[in-house]
Amino acid sequence: MLLLWAFLYYFKKKKSPLQYGIPPVLMVLSIILFIVSFIVGKWEGIGIGAIGVSLFVSSVIALIVISILGFFEGLKKSLAKEMLTVAANISMNWFFTEILK
Known part of the structure; x- marks a missing residue:
């Protein structure tokens, strides 16, 4: 799990679309492992199933x-963009009301 988090953090820093692709691939792999665990059986199958x-x-x-x-x-x-727009509008309104007085 720690390795998965490290990969995702690395890809998030790069703004890579792979950050959304790796978990579904690992989900499919885990489902395959779970199915294989029934085929293997016994204690080994339980271990593979747990993984x-x-x-x-x-x-x-x-x-x-x-x-x-x-x-x-x-x-x-x-939100930051909207706050900048609101701040600019307030300052412009104040500026024009002071000039028009």
């Missing part, structure tokens, strides 16, 4: 966190 389930859970959590962080980053940028 598959933990990989699936960590991929889902990583995808949710990356999506939420991307949403808040976009929200922050749009």
